[in-house]
Amino acid sequence: MDALQPIRTWNHEALRRQARLERSMPFSRGKAVATRDMVSLLEALLEPGDRVCLEGNNQKQADFLAESLAACSPQRVHDLHLVQSVLALPAHIELFEKGIARRLDFSFAGPQAHRLARLVQSRSIEIGAIHTYLELFGRYFIDLTPQVCMVAAQAADAGGNLYLGANTEDTPVIVEATAFKSGIVIAQVNEQLERLPRVDIPASWVDFFVVAPTPNHIEPLFTRDPRHITEIQVLMAMMAIKGIYAEYGVERLNHGIGFDTAAIELLLPTYGESLGLKGKIARYWALNPHPTLIPAIEAGFVERVHSFGSEVGMEAYVAARPDVFFTGADGSLRSNRAFCQTAGLYACDLFIGSTLQIDLEGNSSTATLGRITGFGGAPNMGSDARGRRHASAAWLKAGQEKNGGQTSVRGQKLVVQTVETWREPGHPAFVERLDAWQLKQDMGMALPPIMIYGDDVSHIVTEEGIANLLLCRSPEEREQAIRGVAGYTPVGMARDRALVENLRDRGIIRRPVDMGIDVRDATRDLLAARSIKDLVRASGGLYQPPKQFRNW
Amino acid sequence: MRGLAQSYREALARLRVQALLDPGSFSEWVGPTQRVTSPHLAALEAPVSFDDGVIVGQGLLHAHPVIMIAQEGQFNGGAVGEVHGAKIRGALLRAVRDKPGAVLLCIDSGGVRLHEANAGLIAISEIMRALFAVQEAGIPVIALIGGACGAFGGMGIVARLCDVIIISEEGRIGLSGPEVIETVKGVEEFDSRDRALVWRITGGKIRRTLGEATLLVDDDIAAFRAAAGEMVGARSLFLKKRGLNPTTSSLQTLQAAQQQLGARAELDAEIRDGQVLWSRMGLGDQVSLMSPEQFNRRLEALES
Known part of the structure; x- marks a missing residue:
């Protein structure tokens, strides 16, 4: 009630906005x-x-x-x-x-x-x-x-x-x-x-x-030319489908953008179909309209896709498949990163993606020395949403495995890292210590830039097999499970053979043969498309790939 | 548990041989266990291959005896060296003696192996001479072209000497490869990195359009086998239909080839791209996207 108290203004921001608009008046027409x-x-x-x-x-x-x-x-x-x-x-x-x-x-x-x-x-x-x-x-x-x-x-x-x-x-x-x-x-x-x-x-x-004087530039970031998918990636995709998607009955999922996951997309209508998995796995997706998803869509595997953004060349195809994609009344795709990330975090049972380095705790990072790349969306999708409440078969089974076979109060998301043991000659994917730690020191960061936290990772797939980290009962077992699929990298060579064999007996490590997969079957002939042109054909000519992907 | 067809382009030569011939019928000559390798590569301390990049032998195609020659494009780009060339020549001469139903020549080669220079060049001319001898003996030579290396350089010439060329869309025939042309004549003349252009000028569809290849098939080993089988089994029938039966009339063959070349010369010199030709022929601008079956149908309708 003191009249001398200065009157407090509550619209300071609005006044500042007004001032900005007034200052810019000479430079706009309306x-x-x-x-x-x-x-x-x-x-x-x-x-x-x-x-x-x-x-x-x-x-x-x-x-x-x-x-x-x-x-x-x-x-x-x-x-x-x-x-x-x-x-x-x-x-x-x-x-x-x-x-x-x-x-x-x-x-x-x-x-x-x-x-x-x-x-x-x-x-x-x-x-x-x-x-x-x-x-x-x-x-x-x-x-x-x-x-x-x-x-x-x-x-x-x-x-x-x-x-x-x-x-x-x-x-x-x-x-x-x-x-x-x-x-x-x-x-x-x-x-x-x-x-x-x-x-x-x-x-x-x-x-x-x-x-703008020129249309905003859009990169075709999600186009993977099937020509570059290797037979090792085909083998890993077979393992992921048979050893994870089928076993857990994964219906809702998100994929990374690498060739490893493109291989899975292209194996669904062939290998997946031969295992009788249509309608049982990979039905609902949080995913950009990947061209490599076309064969699985056409084969009736994929029922619905919500996207973060679009992909160059997919416009006509998306518009012609409104049952699958979210589209506006005008027919074009409606994407939304915030909503799709939320879907990836809370409404999906599985995330699978590749990475550059994995350490002995399963932490993974795409940081390399001298480069600050950041994360984007992978850590949202590739993390267990601790606040999730709704159940699904895959989520419950994973939760039970983590909890020693007992039913817990919560389930667990499947977070899968798929990597070849050697990224390239001289660069193993498995390391004792992530480059991220050095980067943290060099850049004076508060935290090392970890892409996926090890305690969120449920499985690691390599050409050597699958390590199921949910079933590990101690940090030592976890370490040996990771070493056990790390092949001939220094990390893999330093494994304890007896322990790894024990883990294999318990199904924590599974080799292709343990899953009934003959590595000789892993050929590129299994891919539903081996070239961009195959994708165009699969789409009935609707997919219009950007110039750099055409050879016609 | 098969996805698409078994790709011819992506298969190794040994797999091609196995899948092209009747199961288990192939027996190899001078196989890898004999380790007849290139002395020239060894002298340069370059890696050698125990079969020197070519497989030769005999087998059955739909129960007809054939001689099989298959180059391995993944060893030095299928290039022809001294041993490699001698194996091909030997297999051809064996055909003259044994009189099989046909010789199948799976070409996947950039031409002469540069490490072996003159020996490779001589090998190519020996192959040509031997090929003529096979034809003289009344045995058709069927070229199969669908590997990543195509049929270039000396092997491009050899390909055109064959009685029949079965090619996939991915297959290519040429003399100088695109990179060579670009290096010598500049990128304005030929942009070798413009993959679409390269295929519109050297690829299976344009070669078939120009009449240089006989048959266009899918990139599928089974399709190559079926096409080759048709020529061997009822070869006189197929070849007669096209007036190209080397077993009865080599003069006729030469005249037909001469006629073809005459027609080529009448083509507008301004046509420097397959697409222009296809548009003029009324095939539209989507030729590259047509399946071989659609393409063959459209082309045969135009030709008849």
Whole structure:
């Protein structure tokens, strides 16, 4: 009741937003911004220290906006805090080299991993943390809410409604966090249309849009040419199908993007069918529209697929299979990274993927010295969701195995790592100590960048067999189970033969022959497609592979 | 438990031989246990192969005796060296003596083995001369081309001397390989990394279109076996239908070949890509995606 108490304002953020909009008025006509005005607009509305999200996903990149931001004057725009999924473009790195940005919270830095590491070593960048996608999205709503976001969309109409096309990816979650916390939403679009095929982001959430001079670049990251699948990968795929998918009755799953898992996809309609597994395994997927999934879809194995993003060339095929994929009224794919990651974490019974290094506890990492790659989505999908409540046969069986045959209060997700014992000559996949530890030291990180935690891993598949870590009863057994499938790597050679034989007797280690698999059957002739052209044929000509994958 | 067909392209030569001939009928001459290896490679301390990259012997195809020659593309690109060439020549001369139903020549070769230079070149000419002798004796020589190396260099010439060429879409025939042309004439002349272009110029479909290959089949060993079987079993029937029976009229064969070449010369010199030819023929722009069966049907309709 004290009249002298200063009046506290509760709309500080809204006022700041208003000021930003007023400063940018000279550079826009309504919501439309001309390409030549974009740098001036950004210089006018950004403030030093702003948290900025430059949409960059696995595939879709707000590349024009990234380049515009990098072209801003570091006198006017500096010390930004980038909060974004992926550091993929050279322009992203330039921001730090020029001092436009200073701090970074992110998930993945695939192509820029090397330059990022150099920035860290030269102290030109502060890294907050490397997140999984879901973690970063979560923090958008807690403590890393962007003040300005720059996203990529397929098209806008005059009013600023956005159509995201097949590659929805992160856009909804970024815009949601920004628009409803008084932030500024800027979109680059490939084209302006009179009438959008569908509205994915309503105009009232969007402040500015610009028609980019060139369409945003999309990499075909999920296309694996079956030509490169080896017979060893076929053998490992046979083991995964017979020894894991069939045994646990895995119906809901996510696959990594390597050739190992592409081999599994291509073996379902042949080997899987011959084992009578159609309708029993691999029915529901959290997966991008992998071209290598086409034969399994056509064979009736796959019933439903929800996707993080799209894949170049799969547009017409997806549109022609709406029973399988999630599609909009316009027929194009509706993807959504945040929802699909959630599905991968909570609604799938199995994750299987490859990695670069596995240690004796089963921790796996794709970090190598001198490169900061980050994680992306694998740790979300490749982790046991401890909060899961709903049961399934696969989840219960895995939980029971982990619990010594007793029924526990919870089940367990199947998290499978599939690797050849030697990645390449001189580089074993199994190591005593992960490079990640050295990287932690070199980069001054709080934690080593572990992709999948060892205590989440349920099985390791190599050409030597399957190690079932759920059945191990001590750290020693676990170590020997891993050594037991590590083949002729130094880690494998150092195994205790008697212990490994004991583990084999107990079914903790299973060799191909123990599963009734004749290694001589593991030929590429088992693949439902041996080339990209086979995939095109399997799709009835609907799949249109990008040029670099064609030989016709 | 088979997926697709058993790929001819991806199979090793030994597997091809086994699957092409009647089960268990093959017996090999100068096999790997005899270890007749290349003295030239040994002198260069390069790895040798116990069969020097070629398998020769006799067997049965649908119960007809045949002589089989199969190059291994995965050893030095199937290149012809002294021993390799001598084995092929020997097998051909054996055909002159034994008079089998046919000689099957599975070509998978980039040409002469550069390590053996002159010896390899001489071997190629000896193979050609022996091949003529086989034809003179009234025995058809059937080339099977579907390996990753195709039939290039000297073996490209040998291929065109054969009475019949069975080729898959993946198979290729040429003289200089794409990389060689690019090196000598520049990337503007021929971009060897443009795989689509390479196949539109040297691949099975264009070779069949131009009449240089006789039959286009699936990349499936069983399809190659069936096609070859048709020529051996009812060979006069098949070859007569095409007016190409070397056993009765070699002059006729030569005249037919001459006629074909004449037709080739009349093709527009501006046609530098198979696709242009196919479009002009009214086959559309999706020829590459047609299955061999669809392609053969369309082509035969045009030819008749």
